[in-house]
Amino acid sequence: MTDVQMFAQWLGVLPDNWAVMRPKVLFSERRSPNNDSDIHLTPSQTHGVLPQTEYIRKTGNRVVLNLEGSDSMKHVEPDDFIIHLRSFQGGIEHSALRGKVSAAYTVLTPRSGADPRFFRWTLKSHGYIQSLQATVNQLRDGQSIKFGDFDKVPLPLPPLDEQRAIADFLDAQISRIDVLIDKQIKLIAVLRERRASVVTHAVTGGRSPSDMPTSGADLGQWLGLLPEGWHAARPRHLFTERRERSRSNDIHLTPSQTHGVLPQAEYMKMTGNRVVLNLTGSDSMKHIEADDFIIHLRSFQGGLERSHTAGKVSSAYTVLTPSSPVDADFFGWVLKSHGYIQSLRATVNQLRDGQSIRFTDFDKVPLPLPPLSEQGRIAMQLAYEIAEIDVLVAKAEAHIVVARERRAALITAAVTGQVNVHPSGREGQGVV
Template sequence: MGWLAGAPSTWRLMPAKASFSERREPNLPDDVHLTPSQIHGVLPQAEYMSRTGNSVVQNIQGQDNMKHVDPDDFIIHLRSFQGGIERSTYKGKVSTAYTVLKPSKIVVPDYFRWLLKSDGYVQELRTTTNQLRDGQSIKFRDFAKISLPVPLPEEQRAIAEYLDRETARIDTLIEEQQRLIEMLGERRVATVAETLDGSQWTQVRRLVDHDRPMTYGILQCGEPVEGGVVYIGPSDIKGEGLSPHRDALRTTAPEIASAYKRSVLKSGDVVVSIGPAYGKVAVVSDDLTGANLTQDTVRIALRPDLVDTRFFVWALLSRQTAEYWDYQIMGATFRRLNLGTLARTPIPLPALQEQRRIAAYLDERTAKIDSLIAETERFIELARERRSALITAAVTGQVDVREAA
């Protein structure tokens, strides 16, 4: 019985081909072009493009060579092994690349909409064939291999109504928590911006060690070399000032690195990404002394008598700096920083002791906000797990929906 081991003994277990047949009729002249997706369900193509902002018209097969779809048909589409079986509420047409399922009289579409998306069913569907590429869709012959539970119509309707009600409650709760995360994120940004206001300002270039000027790194790093020189690129910078782990970095040949002695790193240097993923900041750890960096990153060797490194990191990550950079690159074909823009970036510069106090305060305040965000994200994860488990339990008869009503 597998995923249906807990189903009531009164439920019928029937081959899928008894519940659905494959619809093969060609499209009708007045059929609207439908687009199925896991996020939006089945929508007319124009509405789908409006929701997704996609201006590319999907017309792979041609408008005159498509499959007809009736309301309450189900469409097996891409990523079907991840739940890509969607119920249509529209009359229309889809590409012949999709499989259209016509429900029989024993099927209550509202119930099977939940059943065919449940984790238990999706996992069972994956056992019908091996070594499918990610995103490849199944065919009717694979779909037909799995037996489906078929409660009485009135019980199917009761389960569907129960799941509509209970998942709506969970979804509302998740939306509330997602709004909380957005508010916390906004509060975090505002905390940094407000704390940095009210100081005298200078430019980044005035805070740099004259003996080690700002510079970008290696133009062409080549293939990784075992035992070579490690280097930092934009993708290696993960956190707010956190140093990349040496073991995770790529390497370049010593011969290549030797031509870029100007960009050799030392402990405490600040590295800023300037490429398409601009604005990420890292502080070099002790074990990365002697490493190098790429052309999409810039080394900033600070003067410790003028600026605290942690304070400088917060300044670069502030809303004020983000707005300055956005203004400087406004209208550019390729949105990226350059060395000159970074060098001219305004930075607040209170007294050194005050910088340290501000940095410590921001570390503490943002850590508290980050902890609240992490707790909320975990709550959302648990709610989604609860939602998924509830669906599987209900569609397999492990929940008495009459008692739960």
């Protein structure tokens, strides 16, 4: 089996009047240098090809400016396609704009007979992306896919009128699916805002807090006016820092914002993420007990994690253990609440992502201290209310998964002829 035949397998059995084409027959590589008037374009998987300024405004992400001078950038015409540094993950981007892109990218221009609207879907289809990944599986993330790699994956070529009919069909169908997905995404955002509000409201006694602090001037603002019988306590009066070295039988624990504290092996299995092993030896790791809290490297983004089991964690983390009678369930909510996280972030706004929050930083943000019996009552009520919200979030997320699977399947089916959207007859198939 030749490479062309192997990589053509993603096409399956095409209609009789379709052809299987080498990409170099359908596209040429545009190597034109940019013009003085060209705007800087940024291709991305989620937003397509945007002017760089609009991409930064929309995403908040800073992009790496071209360091070799604008005269080394490549010109792009409307209906060109751009192979960028993430194309092996998300396909090749269609540009509706004229402009310029980094010289690291490959710019493709369609030849006669290749409708850009049809190939806009084809080159982003799941089946095509899987085959493209197979051609470049030796490339490291961030390396460029060259025209020679692009040419290895054969492409379907329906008659031109059928290309247009498929593009019209997908434009309409995918737009409907995307509207449904967008509604679910907005619903999840509303539910998560509601979740955050419910937690902060409960752990501050139901009073309205002041505006969130923007500096470390008054970090008690997040508590607002506490109910009678509650106190604003210094964290050092409630928690001490555990500094015990790990024990020989301790399991390695990994804290995360989304999954809490898990055994390292379970964390890797659940997320597929590899974690950095402790490089200084197990004797430098810290012991942790059940109901201890961990300040980890993302705590300024997502709060502190409570451990439900004993084990050991990296020495880079700060381990806190209750030093006075407190309800661990209640403080599990407090130390993950939005208001608390905003105040914690204000104490460490000079820290870079990846630097550790120390006990002295933790001690700067006052904590609410209701009577012990009320802590337990609030924790139980929150567990009930938040469970209901989380069920709704999970349902919305499941709807999105199903819709995205449907979206991907429909695109691949349409661009490989499994969906007949054209009334004309079909005859003859060739491999060019």
